[in-house]
Amino acid sequence: QKEVEQNSGPLSVPEGAIASLNCTYSDRGSQSFFWYRQYSGKSPELIMSIYSNGDKEDGRFTAQLNKASQYVSLLIRDSQPSDSATYLCAVSRDQGGSYIPTFGRGTSLIVHP
Amino acid sequence: NAGVTQTPKFRILKIGQSMTLQCAQDMNHNYMYWYRQDPGMGLKLIYYSVGAGITDKGEVPNGYNVSRSTTEDFPLRLELAAPSQTSVYFCASRLAGADTQYFGPGTRLTVL
Numbered sequence: 001q002k003e004v005e006q007n008s009g010p011l012s013v014p015e016g017a018i019a020s021l022n023c024t025y026s027d028r029g030s031q032s033f034f035w036y037r038q039y040s041g042k043s044p045e046l047i048m049s050i051y052s053n054g055d056k057e058d059g060r061f062t063a064q065l066n067k068a069s070q071y072v073s074l075l076i077r078d079s080q081p082s083d084s085a086t087y088l089c090a091v092s093r094d095q096g097g098s099y100i101p102t103f104g105r106g107t108s109l110i111v112h113p
Numbered sequence: 114n115a116g117v118t119q120t121p122k123f124r125i126l127k128i129g130q131s132m133t134l135q136c137a138q139d140m141n142h143n144y145m146y147w148y149r150q151d152p153g154m155g156l157k158l159i160y161y162s163v164g165a166g167i168t169d170k171g172e173v174p175n176g177y178n179v180s181r182s183t184t185e186d187f188p189l190r191l192e193l194a195a196p197s198q199t200s201v202y203f204c205a206s207r208l209a210g211a212d213t214q215y216f217g218p219g220t221r222l223t224v225l
Contacts, residue, residue, distance in 0.1 A: 008153065032212065043203055043216035044156070088155055098163055099144065099207065100171070101214070103155035 002027040006089050006104035013111055019076040021107050023089030026070070033065055034101065035074045036088040044088055048074060079111040114139050117217035119204050125223045126194040134189040134220050136204030144207040145187040146214065147171075147179065149200040156203065162187055194224045 003026040013019045021035075032051055036044035050056045050063040050072065062075040072091070076083055086108050090101040120135045138145065143164050148156040158171030162181040176198060178190040187206075191198060204217040 004155070006155075034212070043219050045216070046213050049212045090156075098161070098169075100158065100161065103148075103157075105153065105155040 002030075002091075002102045004089055004091055004102050004104035006087075006107045008105055008107060010108040010110050013079050013109070015079060015081060015111055015113050017079050017111075019079045019083065019109055019111070021074040021076075021087050021089075021109065023072045023074075023104055024070055025072070025089075025091045025102075027091065027093065027102070028067075028070065029093045030067075030070075030091040031094060032092045032099070032101075033063070033072045034090040034092075035061075035063060035072075036090060036103075038086045038088055038106065040085070076109075079109075081111050081113055084109055084111050116140065117204055117206055117215050119202075119217035119220050121220060122218065123221045125225060126191075127225060128194060128196065130194050131190070131192050132194070134191070134202055134204075134222075136187045136189065136217060137185050138187075138204075138206040138215070139185065140206060140208070140215065141184060142206035142215070143184070143209040145181065146205045146207075147177070147187070147189045148203045148205065149173065149198075150203060150219075151200050159189065159202075191222075196224050198222065199224045 035048040038044040048063040064073045086106040088106045089104040092101040146161045147159040160179040205214040
């Protein structure tokens with residue numbers, strides 16, 4: 001059973017702070033790692049993808065991957081109230097060309113003014 | 114492009130009733146997926162399809178059926194609805210070779 005674990009939160013940070021969201025996964029063969037943002041009552045949207053060890057930056061977002069530790073994280077710098085949402089971690093491996101992601105249950109982030 | 118569309122947005126079913134959740138995409142994506150999301154939980158894959166005429170089971174397929182007769186449409190059929198099927202259902206699509214899954218707005222289903 002492939003598992004993706006996230007702390008459900010809520011994680012509460014003040015506006016302007018760095019929010020750190022963490023995710024661990026059980027399948028050592030995982031190749032692709034994703035962070036989705038989901039606002040309450042809305043559908044998930046992809047915000048970051050990462051495939052190799054290290055950091056990947058996109059604007060205020062940085063994804064970090066450590067395959068040896070089976071750990072992936074998302075840092076949000078200069079957090080804004082509009083970042084308040086649930087962040088879903090997803091991992092997948094290539095299965096004969098099919099991409100079947102496994103999702104964590106998500107971490108709720110609250111950014112307070 | 115409308116992207117991924119789902120109908121209906123909301124539905125209440127009685128135990129034992131059946132219904133079809135509709136999903137369509139106009140992006141010519143090969144891959145399509147059905148997920149369910151229970152409160153406070155992540156997405157669980159029900160069924161997926163890699164192209165017209167090809168479908169396969171995901172993690173939680175029991176109580177559901179799918180078909181994919183065209184590239185655009187991927188309906189999900191619930192037979193004999195049960196309270197355990199109360200959930201939000203998301204359809205998604207992806208172009209082969211690309212990372213991004215595009216999600217529809219979801220269908221909120223309640224079985225009483």
